[in-house]
Amino acid sequence: MQLSERDERMLAGDHGPAAKLAMSILVRMADVYGAESLMDVSQAHIDSTIYLGDATLEFAERLVSLGARVAVPTSLNVSGVDECGWTKWAVPAEWAAKAARQMLAYEKMGAVPTWTCAPYQTAMRPSFGQQIAWGESNAIAFANSVIGARTERYPDLLDICCAITGRVPAIGLHLTGNRAGEYLIRLAGVSDALQHDDQFFAVLGHLVGKLAEDRIPVVEAVTARPHEDQLKAFAAAAASSGRVALFHIVGITPEAPTLDAAFQSHAPMRVMDVTTGDLRGARAELTTADGRDLDMVILGSPHFSLEEFRRLAPLVDGRRVHPRVRFLVTSSRFMKEQADAAGALAPALAFGAEVTLDTCILASPMLPPEIRTLMTNSAKYAYYAPSLLNTRVTFGSLADCVASAVEGRVVRDEASEALWRA
Amino acid sequence: MARVIAGRAIVAGAAEGEALVSAEPLSFWGGFDFQTGTIIDRHHPLMGARASGLVLVVPFSKGSSTTTAVLLEAVRAGTAPAAIVTTGTDAFFALASIVAETMYGRSFPVIALDSPDFALLRTGDRVRIERDGTIYSDGPRA
Numbered sequence: 315m316q317l318s319e320r321d322e323r324m325l326a327g328d329h330g331p332a333a334k335l336a337m338s339i340l341v342r343m344a345d346v347y348g349a350e351s352l353m354d355v356s357q358a359h360i361d362s363t364i365y366l367g368d369a370t371l372e373f374a375e376r377l378v379s380l381g382a383r384v385a386v387p388t389s390l391n392v393s394g395v396d397e398c399g400w401t402k403w404a405v406p407a408e409w410a411a412k413a414a415r416q417m418l419a420y421e422k423m424g425a426v427p428t429w430t431c432a433p434y435q436t437a438m439r440p441s442f443g444q445q446i447a448w449g450e451s452n453a454i455a456f457a458n459s460v461i462g463a464r465t466e467r468y469p470d471l472l473d474i475c476c477a478i479t480g481r482v483p484a485i486g487l488h489l490t491g492n493r494a495g496e497y498l499i500r501l502a503g504v505s506d507a508l509q510h511d512d513q514f515f516a517v518l519g520h521l522v523g524k525l526a527e528d529r530i531p532v533v534e535a536v537t538a539r540p541h542e543d544q545l546k547a548f549a550a551a552a553a554s555s556g557r558v559a560l561f562h563i564v565g566i567t568p569e570a571p572t573l574d575a576a577f578q579s580h581a582p583m584r585v586m587d588v589t590t591g592d593l594r595g596a597r598a599e600l601t602t603a604d605g606r607d608l609d610m611v612i613l614g615s616p617h618f619s620l621e622e623f624r625r626l627a628p629l630v631d632g633r634r635v636h637p638r639v640r641f642l643v644t645s646s647r648f649m650k651e652q653a654d655a656a657g658a659l660a661p662a663l664a665f666g667a668e669v670t671l672d673t674c675i676l677a678s679p680m681l682p683p684e685i686r687t688l689m690t691n692s693a694k695y696a697y698y699a700p701s702l703l704n705t706r707v708t709f710g711s712l713a714d715c716v717a718s719a720v721e722g723r724v725v726r727d728e729a730s731e732a733l734w735r736a
Numbered sequence: 737m738a739r740v741i742a743g744r745a746i747v748a749g750a751a752e753g754e755a756l757v758s759a760e761p762l763s764f765w766g767g768f769d770f771q772t773g774t775i776i777d778r779h780h781p782l783m784g785a786r787a788s789g790l791v792l793v794v795p796f797s798k799g800s801s802t803t804t805a806v807l808l809e810a811v812r813a814g815t816a817p818a819a820i821v822t823t824g825t826d827a828f829f830a831l832a833s834i835v836a837e838t839m840y841g842r843s844f845p846v847i848a849l850d851s852p853d854f855a856l857l858r859t860g861d862r863v864r865i866e867r868d869g870t871i872y873s874d875g876p877r878a
Binding site: 335338339342343346347348361362364366367368369370372373376449450451454467468469470471472473523527528553554555556557599602676697698700701702 | 746747761763766767770776777778779795796797798799800801802803804805806808809811812813824825827828830831832834835838839
């Protein structure tokens with residue numbers, strides 16, 4: 315492998331012990347990836363912020379003790395604790411203290427305390443073609459697919475090494491030729507009305523994640539025009555049920571103006587048709603609760619955006635959460651301020667919603683044991699909560715989540731249900 | 737040991753243990769409890785199986801970027817698999833092993849197989865991995 319003079323100096327320790335450690339891990343990984351050289355990135359997003367236990371904390375504090383500083387503008391993913399709100403929940407004090415230490419460690423490295431899994435909806439959103447090093451599966455898929463920025467699927471612990479060195483292995487999705495579609499997934503006879511259902515893109519993402527295996531999927535015959543939060547839901551779902559780091563939707567995502575462009579003029583390795591029945595099956599998989607019991611509605615994985623707060627506001631207007639139910643929105647401190655300034659937060663609070671910042675129910679042990687049944691419009695929450703939290707989940711539209719919170723039990727809109735049955 | 741499989745050592749090392757095999761990819765975050773060493777992904781066929789000290793054989797890592805961090809915690813806690821065998825190069829598993837060696841002086845071998853060879857391993861096979869990536873298995877001959 316060919317290292318630049320600066321890489322060699324970093325590896326020799328000329329840029330300090332932290333850069334030496336980061337570069338040594340990076341060089342070993344470049345070998346694993348089969349890279350012939352390293353290349354520059356101009357931004358990083360760090361998923362290693364998630365506190366799991368002593369090892370993640372020791373790794374972060376080791377880097378700080380060696381004097382680590384990020385070399386490029388760097389945003390931070392969710393942490394393990396809502397610093398201002400954790401005492402209202404079941405978070406153990408020891409957990410909160412250690413998770414806060416881990417937050418401090420990454421702040422000390424000079425990263426911007428964005429604390430969000432949706433960094434693409436902050437001021438640090440990258441641009442088309444920009445070379446970046448991002449962690450967090452949903453953010454990777456969104457940055458590559460919806461924005462057309464270029465990141466490999468970086469794991470925790472490597473993302474920060476890339477940020478400290480400003481370098482990545484010159485491989486994978488950084489290179490144009492590796493961004494071509496591989497599997498073609500066609501919607502076959504899926505009605506335009508169903509494609510306009512609020513749940514459609516999350517369900518499609520869940521299904522595509524499974525069908526894509528470890529390949530780049532291209533979705534064709536989408537007639538709906540998804541908004542950004544629907545593409546976000548698709549990306550998060552596909553990166554949970556599968557390992558999708560880049561997808562193309564013909565006519566919608568920036569590297570797929572045509573089918574031919576999406577495949578860079580190659581033939582698909584496989585062609586699959588998706589029917590309404592397949593989508594119905596995928597949707598059913600996201601619901602693991604069997605009755606209508608409801609303890610909590612949970613929104614915001616990935617973190618709730620300003621536009622999502624705006625969409626929620628008219629749905630909750632003049633209504634109240636049922637006294638037996640909790641209604642939680644997870645977002646970031648930055649986005650909460652934006653929503654508040656736009657007048658989109660107050661209606662949710664008046665409704666009885668609670669807001670947890672900078673973390674989520676999957677990354678922080680916040681739910682008390684009496685919360686056993688959840689309802690969500692997030693395929694990512696629906697995918698992970700049964701395993702991570704030992705809860706049962708009902709997946710539904712935003713409107714059904716609100717209506718169910720008001721009723722105190724799971725209710726579904728009949729017109730929407732009819733579309734899924736068709 | 738009856739069968740010899742030529743693997744590629746992504747992270748070299750020697751290990752020995754019973755194989756735990758699935759054709760389904762796995763996310764360790766949301767899929768593996770590092771405190772107990774058990775697979776907890778309810779969507780996964782190995783749900784409920786203990787992977788600590790075993791040779792885990794899955795095609796690739798899916799899902800969360802945090803898979804590496806969960807594996808690092810597992811190495812620290814002594815609950816990690818003895819080795820991980822995949823099809824193709826899985827950077828996530830490799831990274832966890834490399835960082836574990838850096839932090840704790842303990843790593844585990846990560847071995848890549850060709851797809852046809854992957855299908856030769858079965859849960860319960862007694863498996864020995866050598867530093868050059870060769871896998872010896874007592875599974876039945878093809």
